[in-house]
Amino acid sequence: MEEKILSEKESLELISKMISETKNKLERGGGNIFLLWGYLGVCVSLIVYGLLNFTENYAVQWLWFLIPVIGYPAMFFMKGKSHTGSVTFIGSVISKIWIVIGVCTILVSISILYDYTLLPILFIMSLLVTAGVTMSGLVLKFKPAAVAGFIGIVLSFVLLLVSWKSQILVFAAMSAIMLIIPGHILNSAFRKQQKNANNV
Amino acid sequence: MFKELDPLLHSQLRLAVISLLMSLEEADFVFLREKTGATAGNLSVQLEKLSEAGYIEVAKSFLGKRPRTTCRITAQGQKAFEEYIEAIKGYIG
Numbered sequence: 001m002e003e004k005i006l007s008e009k010e011s012l013e014l015i016s017k018m019i020s021e022t023k024n025k026l027e028r029g030g031g032n033i034f035l036l037w038g039y040l041g042v043c044v045s046l047i048v049y050g051l052l053n054f055t056e057n058y059a060v061q062w063l064w065f066l067i068p069v070i071g072y073p074a075m076f077f078m079k080g081k082s083h084t085g086s087v088t089f090i091g092s093v094i095s096k097i098w099i100v101i102g103v104c105t106i107l108v109s110i111s112i113l114y115d116y117t118l119l120p121i122l123f124i125m126s127l128l129v130t131a132g133v134t135m136s137g138l139v140l141k142f143k144p145a146a147v148a149g150f151i152g153i154v155l156s157f158v159l160l161l162v163s164w165k166s167q168i169l170v171f172a173a174m175s176a177i178m179l180i181i182p183g184h185i186l187n188s189a190f191r192k193q194q195k196n197a198n199n200v
Numbered sequence: 201m202f203k204e205l206d207p208l209l210h211s212q213l214r215l216a217v218i219s220l221l222m223s224l225e226e227a228d229f230v231f232l233r234e235k236t237g238a239t240a241g242n243l244s245v246q247l248e249k250l251s252e253a254g255y256i257e258v259a260k261s262f263l264g265k266r267p268r269t270t271c272r273i274t275a276q277g278q279k280a281f282e283e284y285i286e287a288i289k290g291y292i293g
Contacts, residue, residue: 018219085231
């Protein structure tokens with residue numbers, strides 16, 4: 001493209017072509033962040049649950065901190081690798097939603113260092129994350145995430161009704177439903193989009 | 201009466217850049233070069249002109265170890281683009 005002067009018709013064609021280039025297309029590996037947090041949630045929950053039953057040592061609860069310790073660096077690494085060179089308005093809104101949720105979860109985690117009986121930690125964490133998944137799904141108009149997020153919000157309240165050991169299993173199930181399933185669906189939708197684009 | 205078209209926007213590459221930035225929060229130099237198919241040298245010159253006119257903001261940063269130039273449209277740039285569209289509508293009727 002050069003510094004060519006355009007006719008009025010050519011101008012409009014160019015504007016419409018450029019705007020269509022920025023339409024919301026699914027990004028490669030868009031579901032990977034969901035999968036990262038989902039598998040991490042399931043694995044850590046099952047490890048904590050197994051070790052608690054096996055050792056009866058409550059210090060294994062410290063292992064919950066593996067989720068942010070592994071999750072945040074891995075997420076920033078993946079985001080850096082999948083950088084597309086542009087930020088859409090929707091992408092920016094979703095980032096801001098997760099920044100707020102991230103800050104809230106960190107503050108809640110810090111509060112349990114002070115007194116672990118202070119808050120129903122799994123309930124609060126689940127509610128925050130499911131709210132984030134639902135909002136992301138709604139903003140992206142990605143139904144599986146919105147539906148999974150709503151199911152997750154309802155399941156969060158189940159955490160208040162069951163014993164604390166069972167809460168860990170419910171939390172693992174929630175991670176699978178609200179993060180792993182939408183993550184795989186999102187990646188599969190991207191593959192389909194690529195296949196269709198190649199066939200055109 | 202036809203409105204005069206903004207000479208800064210009535211040029212292929214600058215209009216392409218502004219059109220892309222109108223629909224994005226921000227875009228980096230590599231993205232703009234790929235989408236417009238322009239050469240790096242030409243794109244740099246045109247970005248400089250748009251930046252001097254106050255139509256875009258250009259920020260330099262690093263992504264890892266690589267330098268990165270990010271552009272975003274300003275309120276003035278958005279207004280100029282909207283006026284350009286209005287003017288061009290008059291020509292096409």
